[in-house]
Amino acid sequence: MSGSETRPEFAALWRQWQGARHGGDGAGPRAPEPLLLAAYAEHRLSEASAAGVEAWLAENSEGIEDLIAAHAVLDQPEAASAQVIERALSLVPASGINVVPFERPRPRVTGLRLALAWSGMAASIAATGLVGFVLGSDAYSSFTGTDQDSQISLSQQLFTPPTSILGDPGEEPNT
């Protein structure tokens, strides 16, 4: 015990008080949560908030030891062994890394390109249909014996390129 504050009379009063307290109904203050006790240890609480913690501390020697340790540990922390560190690291697996999958890049298709694509498809269908019609028409003519001398087949009309824009198809092209 320290100096002048601990006169025998005071010690006797304290023992009398302790004896009377422990003869009571035993209901004491609730244990503060760790964050509240930590705030008290750092002297961050208001007087009113601190009163609840102090009432609990006065009846709980473990709490007082935690308070003392909170200061002592900060002064001289130990070094942890490699085994301790490895065990703790294994608690969060490598797959715990938050991997964000990249979306496959899609080519951006503008309206113009889309229109051209559909137009091309329509044109190819039209051309295919026309060729089919022409070939079918020629085949029909040959099967039915239609006079072919008086008319040029539809396919020749369609697929023989003109020698000039204004000239006769029978003329020799100019060299």
Place this chain on the structure above:
Amino acid sequence: MADDNELAALLAGDRRAWDRFVRRYAGLIVSAVRSLVREGTEVEDIVQEVFTRLCKDDFRLLRSYDPARAGLTTWLTIVARSTARDLQRRYRPPMSAIEDVPETALAVTDSHAEPLKLPADLLSPRQQLVVTLLYEREMDVAEIARLLGVDPQTVRSTHHKAMLKLRSYFATENR
């Protein structure tokens, strides 16, 4: 703050942040546990349990920490000691040889005597705590002042007022 950013990254699931957290605070947690437990393997197991509690259920305990209320090191120290105490109680129920129990604890209480009930507000929480630290923990005034974050004169004054109250109360009761 850098620590807040680190904590945020850890809570977001960044494995590297967890690695840094473990390496930085493992020593502190070992020190906190060793202040309660001496045996080497038991210390390692308890330290692992502390880290397990911190990251369990998507870091639920770590998410409860609020940097605005207390420092992380202080909070971790208290959590570590609380975990150590829980595990010690779970695996080693408190037992004492009968020779070690003082005779006063074995005494049969006189059921006819009314236990003295102290008024709840006889001493303030601060007065209770100062008196407990002085007489039960046998700490000196300077240590108590450091622990409570007050001036040593405040400790003396608090003690003196507490003694006056106790003296007055028991003098009245004994009449």
